[in-house]
Amino acid sequence: MKIQENISLKPYNTFQIDKKARFFTKVKSKEELVEAIEFSKTMNIPLLFLGGGSNILITKDVFALVVKIDINGIEVTKENDDHVWVRVGAGEIWHEFVLKAIQNQWAGIENLSLIPGTVGASPMQNIGAYGVEIKEVFDHLEAINRGTLKSELFDSQKCNFGYRESIFKNKEKDNYVITHVTFKLSKKPKFNISYGAINETLKEMGISDDQLNIKAISDAVISIRESKLPNPKEIGNAGSFFKNPTISSEQFEELKKQYPDIPGYSQETGIKVPAAWLIEKSGWKGKTFGPIGVHKRQPLVLVNYGNGDGETIKALAERIQKDIKEKFNILLSPEVNFI
Incomplete structure (x- = not known):
């Protein structure tokens, strides 16, 4: 070392x-x-x-x-007629693993194409997109206990997954370091194309129902993400900066009286409202402040156009939070961790 x-x-x-x-x-x-x-x-x-x-x-x-x-490696540890268990090093680039899975016809993570970051962060954040979350394909992970220096196993129940949450972001924060993640992927795919613009994009690509496969879904997701989200190699950003908030049905109905076009999606705990809609409705979309700003195509993304400072981006995020709270009585929570 x-x-x-x-x-x-x-x-x-x-x-x-x-x-x-x-x-x-x-x-x-x-x-x-x-x-x-x-x-x-x-x-x-x-x-x-x-x-x-x-x-x-x-x-x-x-x-x-x-x-x-930088712990790498992708290996099949078990398989049967329906599933394959794949152990992946925490340092592997997430999107490259997704492409490897598609190449091998391992289904379940194609909707999570082009999400930035590494495999080790995927269960920590319980990453999700286009109707799929990591917890749906997760089997177990290995993590070093920082106190004992021993490796421990965590199954799905022990990880206590929530919306962009796991035990590693709350109760066990800073107590473990993830080294490997094992995924249970399917040999018999169940296509998930109802969320967002996937179905519409597949039609634009000329993909009919009988041609549908996991690569086509991945290609559609990549196309959608590239049309909305800036490439971090070109414009500094961390993807979605805020979580989509969930509010009570009563609060949603009250907001609907004032904002009839407000979108909402029923959840077990209430109504999920897109943070991007709230930010755009408040007039922040595309605003720039020197070298930083809110992306012109995706208001959920804060950007560093060059030589921006972390403190000023944090201050911008706090101004947006305050504005949304005042207008809608909704407090946005960051997905991004401040260092």
């Missing part, structure tokens, strides 16, 4: 924020990860773990050992 000092984190976060890490290392195995944790204890400094850097906003220099998780 090689430790570097005073390293810029700009290449390691999709917002492209140029802040420095006091110490920095990349780990490629469980053993190197344990070494890194032991180093931090010896030096008495905090740890910050990075995957793809797509769910963080760095607001200042980081006095910590920043550990880039």
